[in-house]
Amino acid sequence: MFVPHTKHNQPSLFDTVNQMSPVMRRRLEGSWAEIFYRDIFCKIDESIFQVLYSEKYSRPNTPVNVLVGAELLKSWFRWTDEELFEQCAFNIQVRYALGERSFEGELFSERTLYYFRCALSEHMRQSGVNLMEEVFKSLTDDQLERFEIKSGVQRMDSTLIGSNIRSYSRIGLLVEVIARFYGELSAADQGTYESEFRAYVRYSSTQFCYRLNSDELNETLEKIGCLLHWILEKFSASYQEIKGYRLIRRVFEEHFRLIESDGKSETAIAVKSPEEMGSDTLQSPDDEDASYRNKRGEAHRGYAVNASETCDEANRIQLLTDVAVASNTTDDSQFFKDRIPEIAGRMKLDTAITDGAYGSEAGDEICEELGIDHIQSGIRGRKPDEEKLHLSDFTFYTQADNEMVTCPNSKQAEVKTGRTEDRRIAHFEPKACQGCPLLEKCPTKHRKRDGGRTLHFTRADQRKAQRRQQCDAYLESGKNPRAAVEGTMRQFKHYLPYGKLPVRGKYRVAQYVLATAIMINFSRIATILKDCYYHNLFKFLRGIIFCLITTMLGDYKTNKARKTNLNALPV
DSSP: OOOOOOGGGSOOTTSTTTTSOHHHHHHHHTSHHHHHHHHTGGGOOGGGGGGGSOSSSOSOOOOHHHHHHHHHHHHHHTOOHHHHHHHHHHOHHHHHHTTOOOOSSOSOOHHHHHHHHHHHHHHHHHHOOOHHHHHHHHHHHHHHHHTTOOOSEEEEEEEEEEOSOOOOOHHHHHHHHHHHHHHHSOHHHHHHTHHHHHHHHSSOHHHHHHTOOGGGHHHHHHHHHHHHHHHHHHSHHHHTTSHHHHHHHHHHHHHEEEEOOOSSSOOEEEEOOGGGSOTTSOOBTTBSSOEEEEETTEEEEEEEEEEEEEOOTTOSSOOEEEEEEEETTOOHHHHHHHHHHHHHHHSOOOEEEEOGGGOOHHHHHHHHHHTOEEEESSOSSOOOOTTSOOGGGSEEEEETTEEEEEOTTSOEEEEEEOSSTTEEEEEEOHHHHTTOTTTTTOOOEEOTTTSOEEEEEEHHHHHHHHHHHHHHHHHHTOOOTTTTHHHHHHHTTTTSGGGBOSOOSHHHHHHHHHHHHHHHHHHHHHHHHHHHHHHHHHHHHHHHHHHHHHHHHHHHHHHHHHHHHHHHSOO
16 A cells, blocks of 8 residues: 655654764764755655555555665665665665664665565556656756756767676577576476487586587587577477577577478578678577667677756756667667657757767657757768858748748748658749859759759758758857766766676666666755855854954954043043
8 A cells, every 4th residue: 555655754853863963963964865865855756656556455665765765875876785775774874865863673675675676667567657767757857947957958968888798609698598498497398308408508608618619610500590490399389488488489580590491301490690680689688678789899788878968058057857778779860859859848948969970850850840959069971062062051041931042142032842742942033143153063953944043952951951050050159068968978887897787678777777867966966055055154154253253353442442441540
């Protein structure tokens, strides 16, 4: 049964914090724990998680804000589960941050936290709603409003992040999958088919590969392909629902192909070449969602993280507003197309600043529909020939509800729709183009009917040209507000060994990244709040010192005047 946690709002008179000395208590209340408690813990909307609990009258749930807060602290301090439980038991700052003021009992048990994670995962699988993402949105929207952060201008970037998996060779991966399937067989079936699996389960996958010579690789792959095909046919009736069988079917389809027989001979099995295999092939039996990507000569196995943050110069701090996780084969332009409508639906977005990889025709259409300026620090593709004029050298604007275009020689023409809705045509008058010094470079075509010139282009060409114009203006301004987002992306993984997260699986990676994003915003807010705290403390101490000095000077003047009056009296 779901019950909101309100006990932390009424601390006991005899709790541990109240028994501390005034100095120690002030130090505790001036630390990060107080800021986390006030700006994160108390702001967590517990009602979001009500769908996880039964509506029947039963034992109340462990406080949701305690469990969520613990997950946030775990990701920020890079604790293991064991370290998290120890910190929650004995670290007074952690307990204070999670709304507990005494050491009388434990905050939650290990089983409670594991069940909570399973409930979140199952809800995500059934409904498609990530409740941790809802917490991130709720906290961020509240922070943007409370600290008056302008969100009209935002920058976006992505980074690759590794899953916590081993790096398998091709044969090593196939042997590992076979061994795990064998481990899921019943004891009777293991005894019956022990001879077929013996060569692949006798040693570990690593040891199996060590015993192979280079000239045995192709022959071994062919044998493994035959074994996988045999497994798929032999155990389809009794084991097709288990994970091991599903992995067998997947790796067989990814690494091998069947050559249809003529009816007289058995079906042959061919090994696919590396070029025939996609980047979304299975990388590890422990993480079915992780994909492979080679970027700048470096291999990555895991996921891509895309983040957007505010970058208005008027803001005192910049906050993350959106975070998304996808396979590392996802293009940046796909991230832009998927996330921009989501961001614009939550807040007023006027300008999106990205690098060159985020541009696409689909993204241009979305920006035009939502009224968003997309500014890139570069444009994909070949650079325009400087010896010729291009569509980006023309200026497009609206005049009296008519779409107009101005050429580099300041001649105007009305833009009209061509034979299809996507086609655009602009007719320049004959007199306008006569004697033009740019005529040889101009992309317009001569019109035989009246001697004028016509500019043909598509709507997609126009959007790309306007995006290039914005990019050129951005580079000429000398400012680069997008650069700081590189540091933000580094915060997601700078502490990770080899860039690997301590979790695996797309869902767990997304949970970890969302928790990290919440804590990145928290750390930025804590910085300015601490500055305010010390600034106010300085003003308070300065006021006390001023009062003391004023009082001392007043006493000094009073005593001096008294002595002067005493000396003036007759003897």
